[in-house]
Amino acid sequence: MRNVLNALRVLEEVAARQPIGVGELSRVLDLPKSTVQRALVTLDTAGWIRPATGEVTRWVITTKALAVGGSAGGDLGLRGIALPILEDLRRHTGETIHLTIPENGKMVLIERLETDKPVRTSMALGHALPMHASANGKAVLAFTPAEALRPLLRHDLPRYTDTTITDPEALRTELKHIRTRGFAVNNGEWRSDVGAVAAAVLGPDGHPIASLSVNLPIGRLTPDSEPIFGTAVNEAAATISARLT
Structure with a gap:
């Protein structure tokens, strides 16, 4: 359950601050970078986020979220x-x-x-x-x-x-x-x-x-x-x- 909640928190922050990277998400959410990275991979695999154009280390939400x-x-x-x-x-x-x-x-x-x-x-x-x-x-x-x-x-x-x-x-x-x-x-x-x-x-x-x-x-x-x-x-x-x- 905690992993799901962390992923949802990450998704909300990406939507609010996009494009955004692991480091900033970690600071804003007060979560370890490793936890944020796992959540980002999960959300990317599920199609909710994608790498920003020209910025592979920063993320934006997809049309699925919209x-x-x-x-x-x-x-x-x-x-x-x-x-x-x-x-x-x-x-x-x-x-x-x-x-x-x-x-x-x-x-x-x-x-x-x-x-x-x-x-x-x-x-x-x-x-x-x-x-x-x-x-x-x-x-x-x-x-x-x-x-x-x-x-x-x-x-x-x-x-x-x-x-x-x-x-x-x-x-x-x-x-x-x-x-x-x-x-x-x-x-x-x-x-x-x-x-x-x-x-x-x-x-x-x-x-x-x-x-x-x-x-x-x-x-x-x-x-x-x-x-x-x-x-x-x-x-x-x-x-x-x-x-x-």
């Missing part, structure tokens, strides 16, 4: 409904669009449509984002029932950049603003060079089940572009929510 992730999203009845709306949003904004779902206290990326612009943000499918430091996470938190929020807002929150909201009361205030205007903004709160504008997708019971976002280099998120992206992403999320009922 296919399983896609099936998980499909269980929500979400991706098929969302894809044409995400495509419209990408055409309208000209930026990268993400679809994420809440899972184990994080926002997990299940679909990504890339911008055609040469300077762009990049994130692997399956990557997990912090709830309080991402636009997608804050959009979901804003519509999360109060009792479910209490554990998160009981203590100071982890800081990722100078703009991360770490004070629970400050985050409560931010979530009220998000509910009022209908969209959340990330001004470099998780990665200082990345900005995003997101809106929650609500299920039939009115609770958030996902969020979608416009993602771009922080220099393209301006006081003029922010409300334009916000209106567009809010309308797209509302359309998806309506089609889920």
Whole structure:
């Protein structure tokens, strides 16, 4: 059982940090290099990972892993409904669009449509984002029932950049603003060079089940572009929510 758990931990870290090598995985997971190497060989043999192009000592996940992730999203009845709306949003904004779902206290990326612009943000499918430091996470938190929020807002929150909201009361205030205007903004709160504008997708019971976002280099998120992206992403999320009922 321990070998299986170690292999799954290695797979998660490869997905989050790819391309990545044995040494870095060993440090991040606090596992011996020999244990990490055995897990990598097992995952490679099973088709879950492969050597990175031109970097035989570093690893990336395969389409097999992405296919399983896609099936998980499909269980929500979400991706098929969302894809044409995400495509419209990408055409309208000209930026990268993400679809994420809440899972184990994080926002997990299940679909990504890339911008055609040469300077762009990049994130692997399956990557997990912090709830309080991402636009997608804050959009979901804003519509999360109060009792479910209490554990998160009981203590100071982890800081990722100078703009991360770490004070629970400050985050409560931010979530009220998000509910009022209908969209959340990330001004470099998780990665200082990345900005995003997101809106929650609500299920039939009115609770958030996902969020979608416009993602771009922080220099393209301006006081003029922010409300334009916000209106567009809010309308797209509302359309998806309506089609889920």
